[in-house]
Amino acid sequence: MxxxxxxxxxxxxxxxxxxxxxxxxxKVAPATRExxxxxxSELGFVRHGxxxxxxxxxxxTIGLSVIDIGNPFFTEVAAGVEDVASELGYAVILxxxxxxxxxxxxxxxxxxxxxxxxxxxxPSGEDPARLERLREHGISVVLVDHPAHRPxxxxxxxxxxxxxxxxxxHLLAKGARSVAYVTGPLTIRQCVERREGASAAMRATGLxxxxxxxxxxxxxxxxxxxxxxxxxxxxxxxxxxxCANDLLxxxxxxxxxRAGVRVxxxxxxxxxxxIDFAAASTVSLSSMRQPTYxxxxxxxxxxxxxxxxxxxxAHQHIMFQPELxxxxxxx
Amino acid sequence: MxxxxxxxxxxxxxxxxxxxxxxxxxKVAPATRExxxxxxSELGFVRHGxxxxxxxxxxxTIGLSVIDIGNPFFTEVAAGVEDVASELGYAVILxxxxxxxxxxxxxxxxxxxxxxxxxxxxPSGEDPARLERLREHGISVVLVDHPAHRPxxxxxxxxxxxxxxxxxxHLLAKGARSVAYVTGPLTIRQCVERREGASAAMRATGLxxxxxxxxxxxxxxxxxxxxxxxxxxxxxxxxxxxCANDLLxxxxxxxxxRAGVRVxxxxxxxxxxxIDFAAASTVSLSSMRQPTYxxxxxxxxxxxxxxxxxxxxAHQHIMFQPELxxxxxxx
DNA sequence: CCCCCGCGATAGAACGTTTTACTTCCCGCG
DNA sequence: CGCGGGAAGTAAAACGTTCTATCGCGGGGG
Numbered sequence: 001m002x003x004x005x006x007x008x009x010x011x012x013x014x015x016x017x018x019x020x021x022x023x024x025x026x027k028v029a030p031a032t033r034e035x036x037x038x039x040x041s042e043l044g045f046v047r048h049g050x051x052x053x054x055x056x057x058x059x060x061t062i063g064l065s066v067i068d069i070g071n072p073f074f075t076e077v078a079a080g081v082e083d084v085a086s087e088l089g090y091a092v093i094l095x096x097x098x099x100x101x102x103x104x105x106x107x108x109x110x111x112x113x114x115x116x117x118x119x120x121x122x123p124s125g126e127d128p129a130r131l132e133r134l135r136e137h138g139i140s141v142v143l144v145d146h147p148a149h150r151p152x153x154x155x156x157x158x159x160x161x162x163x164x165x166x167x168x169x170h171l172l173a174k175g176a177r178s179v180a181y182v183t184g185p186l187t188i189r190q191c192v193e194r195r196e197g198a199s200a201a202m203r204a205t206g207l208x209x210x211x212x213x214x215x216x217x218x219x220x221x222x223x224x225x226x227x228x229x230x231x232x233x234x235x236x237x238x239x240x241x242x243c244a245n246d247l248l249x250x251x252x253x254x255x256x257x258r259a260g261v262r263v264x265x266x267x268x269x270x271x272x273x274x275i276d277f278a279a280a281s282t283v284s285l286s287s288m289r290q291p292t293y294x295x296x297x298x299x300x301x302x303x304x305x306x307x308x309x310x311x312x313x314a315h316q317h318i319m320f321q322p323e324l325x326x327x328x329x330x331x
Numbered sequence: 332m333x334x335x336x337x338x339x340x341x342x343x344x345x346x347x348x349x350x351x352x353x354x355x356x357x358k359v360a361p362a363t364r365e366x367x368x369x370x371x372s373e374l375g376f377v378r379h380g381x382x383x384x385x386x387x388x389x390x391x392t393i394g395l396s397v398i399d400i401g402n403p404f405f406t407e408v409a410a411g412v413e414d415v416a417s418e419l420g421y422a423v424i425l426x427x428x429x430x431x432x433x434x435x436x437x438x439x440x441x442x443x444x445x446x447x448x449x450x451x452x453x454p455s456g457e458d459p460a461r462l463e464r465l466r467e468h469g470i471s472v473v474l475v476d477h478p479a480h481r482p483x484x485x486x487x488x489x490x491x492x493x494x495x496x497x498x499x500x501h502l503l504a505k506g507a508r509s510v511a512y513v514t515g516p517l518t519i520r521q522c523v524e525r526r527e528g529a530s531a532a533m534r535a536t537g538l539x540x541x542x543x544x545x546x547x548x549x550x551x552x553x554x555x556x557x558x559x560x561x562x563x564x565x566x567x568x569x570x571x572x573x574c575a576n577d578l579l580x581x582x583x584x585x586x587x588x589r590a591g592v593r594v595x596x597x598x599x600x601x602x603x604x605x606i607d608f609a610a611a612s613t614v615s616l617s618s619m620r621q622p623t624y625x626x627x628x629x630x631x632x633x634x635x636x637x638x639x640x641x642x643x644x645a646h647q648h649i650m651f652q653p654e655l656x657x658x659x660x661x662x
Numbered sequence: 663c664c665c666c667c668g669c670g671a672t673a674g675a676a677c678g679t680t681t682t683a684c685t686t687c688c689c690g691c692g
Numbered sequence: 693c694g695c696g697g698g699a700a701g702t703a704a705a706a707c708g709t710t711c712t713a714t715c716g717c718g719g720g721g722g
Contacts, residue, residue, distance in 0.1 A: 029669085079427065
């Protein structure tokens with residue numbers, strides 16, 4: 001294994017100079033720099049990142065912890081993160097919490113051990129303490145798709161209450177009077193806030209928000225949506241169904257159609273996230289679009305700014321508004 | 332920042348003993364072990380992974396390099412990888428090559444710098460030399476969704492020629508005589524092999540394989556599929572369209588329907604991968620299913636076996652057969 | 663002519679672990 | 693009673709960088 005010393009010997013300079021070529025090429029005379037660079041490529045040297053991290057006290061790696069990597073929503077976020085990170089020469093360690101706090105904890109521990117420069121996280125629960133521990137270890141944290149826990153922290157979020165309200169307002173405007181809300185675990189903030197928005201919309205129309213029928217699925221997947229639809233069918237269909245995300249909605253749609261229920265004639269249906277597949281489904285799905293890719297990009301830019309320019313960095317709380325796309329499922 | 336020395340001092344032992352507690356708890360007397368463990372949790376110590384990697388010579392991290400993280404196919408693979416890795420205490424660094432060799436090179440360099448234990452890769456081109464360089468640095472490589480370059484290497488693949496043949500044979504059996512193949516870049520092996528399979532199927536039915544109309548898209552996305560469909564419509568529709576993946580097929584489907592072309596009456600349509608959304612689309616999509624999650628799981632198991640048991644490890648070349656699912660789009 | 667300054671490069675310590683060789687202690691056996 | 697040997701723990705070197713202090717050198721100002 002060729003190290004910086006071998007390169008130094010081969011180029012007839014000291015290891016320190018090689019390090020300078022690597023890290024601040026401006027500080028070294030052009031002639032020697034070229035000699036060192038020649039030696040580097042000749043010997044096929046690649047820097048030992050761990051040694052560098054150990055000595056320098058920080059790495060060029062960030063962590064990304066998401067709730068469900070199988071969800072196109074997070075995939076798009078991840079794409080935004082990856083793009084920015086790789087532009088700035090950072091690597092991304094991916095952690096999938098799959099909605100489990102345990103798994104999230106394990107992932108965060110791995111990230112802490114790696115001394116990542118910072119962490120982007122969509123927390124799966126509401127326990128800021130775990131994130132505090134990261135900050136104590138000098139790891140910056142930016143919340144993604146989640147409002148800030150505290151002022152001295154960046155966060156990039158989308159207005160979920162507003163989104164839930166707009167979605168259900170739309171359903172009510174189409175004439176529905178009974179609405180069901182198919183949601184993921186109510187430990188997930190997004191699910192809770194979208195429900196609040198839904199209730200608010202009902203209240204605003206003069207309906208009793210207690211009439212909102214809530215079906216809580218264990219996971220936010222199409223399969224879980226199918227099961228939820230079976231429940232709905234068994235216990236009497238509402239006039240409209242609002243789902244906490246598109247995966248659930250697609251599952252509900254599939255199960256309803258299979259049972260001979262017509263959408264939107266018998267039941268109107270709204271999803272959330274406006275994933276690419278929403279518009280392509282059997283009955284194209286009305287949904288709330290969020291700026292996913294941008295969410296990832298901006299969060300990463302904030303994080304890396306916080307890491308690279310700690311003194312000039314200004315913490316920001318960014319809140320996007322989701323956008324309603326009405327399609328066949330709510331005609 | 333609390334180090335192993337602080338823990339040692341706090342527990343009244345030497346740093347070496349703390350290291351032993353961490354790495355081979357069996358070697359240390361129960362009483363001292365407890366004392367050390369108490370100190371660890373009391374001080375909130377977390378091991379410095381880089382120092383550990385530096386000294387031990389290897390890390391507990393693997394790299395995963397995929398062609399398109401936006402494609403549910405790869406997402407499912409990644410889920411399989413992540414599950415196995417996290418079960419065995421490994422972290423995963425994700426790299427998205429987005430089909431670009433440059434980006435893939437950059438990602439591999441980052442992985443090499445991190446001295447990852449091994450790399451799982453779906454190569455986006457056919458240049459084994461880059462992977463050789465990794466192996467020279469002592470990094471094991473397992474190919475995912477790609478046959479092995481060499482015997483002393485693990486690989487987990489799916490029979491793409493067979494899949495392409497089965498898909499087109501199905502279209503021909505449904506009565507189509509003219510077939511178009513909508514594919515991604517023909518630098519991607521999967522695209523090439525599925526075309527070969529398609530040609531073989533035509534030959535087997537007594538048709539001239541040169542009659543297979545090939546439309547090459549720059550990316551394998553729904554958007555690219557829509558554009559390809561526009562081309563098809565402009566230049567005269569075939570009786571059947573076979574797409575190199577479901578994303579392309581969904582795009583083609585969307586564009587065809589929008590143009591008033593009926594599927595399958597006017598044009599039969601086949602996708603590939605059988606992503607979850609294939610069955611849920613406007614006209615449910617016939618497709619070739621591949622064991623994606625298993626692909627990721629098995630590849631990771633092979634990789635970690637190779638890393639952890641280098642002497643007993645037997646290299647394997649695994650080849651799965653894809654499975655045809657016929658749905659409305661080819662009725 | 664000498665002193666000082668800055669540029670370019672160097673020597674060597676330091677980062678936090680793991681590992682090897684070594685010490686100490688105690689037990690059992692001849 | 694002495695000796696061998698295992699168990700438990702320690703001291704110190706080593707891993708490959710980065711960084712701080714330092715040095716030599718040439719040039720410009722006093």
